[in-house]
Amino acid sequence: MSTNLTPPWQRALNKIKSWARINSPWAIHFNSGSCNGCDIEILATLTPRYDIERFGIKLQGSPRHADVLICTGPVTLQARDRLLRIYEQMPEPKFVIAVGSCGLSGGVFHGCYNIEGGINEILPVDVFVPGCPPRPEGIIRGVAVLLDALKKGKHPEPVSDDYPNFNPSAVSASNGKGKQ
Amino acid sequence: MNDVDTTAQSALDILAPYILETSRPIPRRVDVRIKVDDLVPAVKALLDANWGYLVAITGIDRPAVQPTEGEPEGEDHIEVLYSIGQGPVCLFLRLMVPYSAPQVQSVCGLIPSATLYERELMELFGVDVVGTPDRRRLIVAEEFPEGIYPMRKSFKAARTMSSDEDEVRE
Amino acid sequence: MTDQSGVNKFVVPIGPQHPALKEPGHFDFTVDGEIVTGASIRLGYVHRGIEKGAEDRTWTQNIYLMERICGICSHVHASSYALGVENLADLVSPPRSKAIRQIMAELERIHSHMLWLGVAAHEGGFDALFMYSWRDRETVMDLLEKVSGNRVHYSANVLGGVKFDITPELADEIRMGLDILEERNRHYLNIIMNDETLIARTRGIGTMSKETVERLGAVGPTARASGSERDLRLDAPYCLYKEFPVKLVNHSAGDLHARFIVRTEEVIESIRNIRLVLDNMPEGELTVRVPRRIPAGEVYSRVEAPRGELFYFIVSGGGEKPERVKVRTPSLCNWGTITAVAVGHKLADMPMILAGIDPCFSCNDRLVTVRRNHHEPQVWSWEQLRRYGVEYYK
Numbered sequence: 001m002s003t004n005l006t007p008p009w010q011r012a013l014n015k016i017k018s019w020a021r022i023n024s025p026w027a028i029h030f031n032s033g034s035c036n037g038c039d040i041e042i043l044a045t046l047t048p049r050y051d052i053e054r055f056g057i058k059l060q061g062s063p064r065h066a067d068v069l070i071c072t073g074p075v076t077l078q079a080r081d082r083l084l085r086i087y088e089q090m091p092e093p094k095f096v097i098a099v100g101s102c103g104l105s106g107g108v109f110h111g112c113y114n115i116e117g118g119i120n121e122i123l124p125v126d127v128f129v130p131g132c133p134p135r136p137e138g139i140i141r142g143v144a145v146l147l148d149a150l151k152k153g154k155h156p157e158p159v160s161d162d163y164p165n166f167n168p169s170a171v172s173a174s175n176g177k178g179k180q
Numbered sequence: 181m182n183d184v185d186t187t188a189q190s191a192l193d194i195l196a197p198y199i200l201e202t203s204r205p206i207p208r209r210v211d212v213r214i215k216v217d218d219l220v221p222a223v224k225a226l227l228d229a230n231w232g233y234l235v236a237i238t239g240i241d242r243p244a245v246q247p248t249e250g251e252p253e254g255e256d257h258i259e260v261l262y263s264i265g266q267g268p269v270c271l272f273l274r275l276m277v278p279y280s281a282p283q284v285q286s287v288c289g290l291i292p293s294a295t296l297y298e299r300e301l302m303e304l305f306g307v308d309v310v311g312t313p314d315r316r317r318l319i320v321a322e323e324f325p326e327g328i329y330p331m332r333k334s335f336k337a338a339r340t341m342s343s344d345e346d347e348v349r350e
Numbered sequence: 351m352t353d354q355s356g357v358n359k360f361v362v363p364i365g366p367q368h369p370a371l372k373e374p375g376h377f378d379f380t381v382d383g384e385i386v387t388g389a390s391i392r393l394g395y396v397h398r399g400i401e402k403g404a405e406d407r408t409w410t411q412n413i414y415l416m417e418r419i420c421g422i423c424s425h426v427h428a429s430s431y432a433l434g435v436e437n438l439a440d441l442v443s444p445p446r447s448k449a450i451r452q453i454m455a456e457l458e459r460i461h462s463h464m465l466w467l468g469v470a471a472h473e474g475g476f477d478a479l480f481m482y483s484w485r486d487r488e489t490v491m492d493l494l495e496k497v498s499g500n501r502v503h504y505s506a507n508v509l510g511g512v513k514f515d516i517t518p519e520l521a522d523e524i525r526m527g528l529d530i531l532e533e534r535n536r537h538y539l540n541i542i543m544n545d546e547t548l549i550a551r552t553r554g555i556g557t558m559s560k561e562t563v564e565r566l567g568a569v570g571p572t573a574r575a576s577g578s579e580r581d582l583r584l585d586a587p588y589c590l591y592k593e594f595p596v597k598l599v600n601h602s603a604g605d606l607h608a609r610f611i612v613r614t615e616e617v618i619e620s621i622r623n624i625r626l627v628l629d630n631m632p633e634g635e636l637t638v639r640v641p642r643r644i645p646a647g648e649v650y651s652r653v654e655a656p657r658g659e660l661f662y663f664i665v666s667g668g669g670e671k672p673e674r675v676k677v678r679t680p681s682l683c684n685w686g687t688i689t690a691v692a693v694g695h696k697l698a699d700m701p702m703i704l705a706g707i708d709p710c711f712s713c714n715d716r717l718v719t720v721r722r723n724h725h726e727p728q729v730w731s732w733e734q735l736r737r738y739g740v741e742y743y744k
Contacts, residue, residue, distance in 0.1 A: 031396075033396045033397075033398060034396070034421075035396075035418045035419060035420050035421040035424070036420060036421040036422060037418070037421025037422075037424070037502040037503055038421070039421070040421055040422065040465065040502065041501070041502065043484075044484065044488075044491075047481055047484035047485055047488070048481055048484075048485040049485060049488050073396075074398065076396060076397055076398060077397075078397070079396075107418070108414055108415055108418050109398045109399075109400070109403065109415075109418070111403065111406065112398050112399040112400065112402065112403035113399040113402060113403075114397055114398055114399040115398050115399065132418075132503060133421065133501075133502050133503070135501065
């Protein structure tokens with residue numbers, strides 16, 4: 001919306017909007033061809049043991065209401081257009097979390113015909129959650145990293161406490177082929 | 181293993197008029213080679229005798245082997261196997277369908293659920309299943325070009341796992 | 351949404367993005383007022399080209415590829431593949447490894463059926479059962495993790511045997527977990543038999559007679575709920591199912607309610623079978639050496655996955671990579687039954703009927719749409735269809 005507010009009011013409004021978004025992001029889940037391992041771990045985050053809803057995250061049905069797209073799977077040829085369409089239907093600002101090694105680089109299917117590779121070949125991804133499949137705790141951590149970055153007002157940075165020399169841009173630049 | 185042997189033998193008895201070649205590699209398996217045209221009568225004979233249910237329809241691309249000196253060149257074939265299961269025994273009806281005449285008859289008149297297997301056979305191998313009720317693609321994308329059959333050996337994907345490994349090693 | 355006037359038909363294509371089933375699929379239902387008059391299936395969203403990819407990977411690499419055909423039934427895929435390759439190499443894996451494979455397979459069956467129970471309950475609007483069953487499912491996920499190291503994709507199989515052992519301490523922990531699971535599943539069986547809302551949504555819905563099931567070629571619990579006696583663990587035993595057999599679990603009603611009952615009773619039967627194997631574990635080695643090049647030949651392998659009969663056909667050319675690996679998954683057989691069963695039912699029953707066959711999309715990958723005459727096809731999301739069903743029955 002383009003209302004003409006004075007800068008202090010605009011800043012306050014932005015602060016309220018991002019507070020609302022961070023405290024209760026609505027997520028939408030899309031499976032672009034995965035084996036469902038990651039999807040059942042995502043569903044497991046909703047269940048009583050992990051309970052992602054206590055962090056305010058709600059898994060929604062419609063892309064038009066969503067802030068975050070949680071996507072799994074190596075993108076298959078058919079799913080590619082639907083994935084793009086869902087991404088386009090989401091209102092700004094929107095973020096993408098790629099879950100699972102298939103979402104990172106195609107995983108174990110790398111090299112199979114009919115798949116594109118990682119989700120970052122199709123969409124700009126903000127957070128990668130590695131694992132085959134990642135544990136529900138890992139998925140929650142991925143979402144928490146995203147929210148933390150939003151709170152600080154910047155783009156998510158790699159979680160470097162375990163891997164201080166890890167440079168994600170080098171991996172994505174080489175298209176997942178490994179060392180350059 | 182009397183049960184296995186009697187079951188296997190009963191299948192061979194039912195198919196006797198159609199058998200071109202048969203073998204029994206392991207007790208639980210019976211292989212029967214039949215002519216492409218005999219498919220529907222053979223399946224009907226088995227169903228009429230209440231022998232088994234259709235387990236799967238498998239296609240195998242069998243490109244011609246390099247001929248030895250002086251021998252004529254062989255023809256490319258697609259072998260289609262109809263697996264029919266009864267208890268512990270699995271029967272394989274084997275047909276060799278040449279590239280030059282890639283047609284088989286549909287068994288959907290006898291086994292309605294065979295439509296999904298036949299659709300898969302058509303799109304992955306390019307075998308024309310005559311009389312099948314549904315000719316739409318089952319699993320291959322609409323955008324995938326016509327006339328290209330992914331499971332044939334001649335189809336080489338643009339990027340494969342081994343080609344990537346070679347690049348990294350260099 | 352729906353048009354109640356006369357014989358208008360409209361299509362309700364339910365797109366590939368539907369949170370409830372967690373898998374992309376596109377279904378096509380033709381409806382006349384409320385009643386479904388036709389159904390068709392479009393698969394393809396999870397088609398990854400695995401059979402072709404298998405020809406490009408060595409025998410060992412293929413275990414990991416086959417495992418990831420499906421996240422829910424990954425162990426049976428790998429076991430079926432490993433059994434087939436061992437047969438080709440004319441080797442038999444040691445008895446202890448067969449026992450461990452069997453235990454993992456039955457644990458996987460428990461996890462898969464409990465997952466299904468939650469998802470099917472969610473489709474029917476019974477979210478409390480979804481949350482409870484998935485919470486209890488965590489018990490079996492913990493057991494799987496203790497034994498194998500991962501909650502999903504346990505990678506128990508290597509060519510020639512299994513990768514890890516079940517020590518007596520682990521066996522005791524498994525027994526403790528099984529006690530909890532048994533108690534909870536008996537409770538769920540009680541709910542299924544007595545809860546009025548669940549019964550209203552499942553009794554008499556999606557009924558298939560034994561003849562229909564056999565003619566259409568359905569397999570697994572879907573077929574056994576209609577009185578079929580096909581269970582590969584009894585008909586064609588593998589692993590140690592001959593020494594430690596399972597009892598056939600089937601039901602005669604053939605409706606959705608019967609499918610709920612059959613799956614829950616199968617869980618209880620699996621628990622009993624695991625206890626039997628644990629108490630009688632054969633001693634010995636865990637693996638037998640399998641050569642890198644597998645001798646030329648062909649082999650087939652049929653196992654009972656949680657959803658039904660899984661069929662593998664493997665052709666070796668004598669090299670390091672297979673010539674052909676054919677996988678025919680159980681859900682592909684059961685899809686045929688939807689088109690037969692859906693006709694005549696209300697649209698509101700569709701989510702439950704689809705959930706009833708326990709479709710594993712990634713094993714097959716498919717979709718659904720609904721068609722009504724004289725109208726533009728309408729796109730419904732799965733969530734809309736599901737909520738439609740829930741509201742209809744209120």
